[in-house]
Amino acid sequence: MFAVKRIATELARPMANATAAALRPTAQIGARRAYHEKVIDHYERPRNVGSLPKTDTDVGTGLVGAPACGDVMKLQIRVDPTSNKISDVKFKTFGCGSAIASSSYLTELVRGMTLEDAGKIRNTQIAKELCLPPVKLHCSMLAEDAIKSAIRDYQNKNPGRKPTLGPDA
């Protein structure tokens, strides 16, 4: 538990400045539980970092986090109104390596998906892909919350086009 926390502290930094210098040695200490290589990969080379214009009507923004810790995750999707598919996606996360990796992987996952499919993503899918240990499952839950929140925001902005497919259509 303590070892995990210590490594988490090493990894914890705002992602835009993510330099991996301090990461490798820590992650390689054999006796300690380290992050899985997939987490490290996303942490070192986060995909789709940035932001989309929040006020665009075809952009949905999800903002979730645990404010007491200063952890916060912003996920934005641009939706093609004709196909109802996610045409672009950006994120920015302040948090530990698992939180950054969860949101980074999520952006890869949802790009090109319909809103209906993206809304069905479960945190277990993210946790499994990144091999997150139990103490880090809440990071994947945050990512699930983020995409749901972004979809909801888009639907609130575009009430007319809400459901085009699926049981609610």
Add this chain to the structure above:
Amino acid sequence: MRTLLHSLRQVASRRQQPLLRKGPPPSSPSSTTLRHYSDTSSQPPKNRTIYSLFPQTLPSGPPPSGPFSIDTRALRQEFLKLQQTSHPDLQHSNPTSSTASSSLLNSAYSTLCSPLLRAEYLLHGRGIDVKAEDASGEEEVGQEVLLEVFEMQERIEEAEGEEEIEVLREQNEAEIVELVERLEVAFEGDDLEAARRLTVMLRFREGVRQALKDWEPGKEVRLVH
């Protein structure tokens, strides 16, 4: 899942653990250590909290019966006086119990001195844990709070010089003062939900305070918690 506040919080929580674990649940029986104190007095309910360790400074006990704000100078004087009599070096007759009360006093004193730790202690005693890491989503805190956290994190990250940091420090200190004032109102009105939200923000602001204190040009800033 962590940024700047981590080690800070770990240190604080480790130090507070014996107290926070037990807390002051009004209905549960007092712990062995606390009973040592309540036996010397005849007012049962308040004696189950750490407030009863300092009867001179905190005669009316915790909120809502007493105020949230504390005269920390008076508290310090009473603490030092009590420490003189409970210090293990001076208690040869019964070393075990005096050690317990001495460390209990220490940790009670540091909890009461800090508005954040005091608020967390009071909420914990009422069954509310503000440290839960998975507290996420809008229903827990609200979008404006998340936006505030996000923007603050970005401003720290983008700050380029000592002057910008100084501006952020001043703003953050002002926020802390305001949060503590609002906490006082919330606790005195026994509005626990408001107190919980304010305590979450106070913890964030304390983390920001530490991050800004540790800031150096070129050095990467992170919220450790």
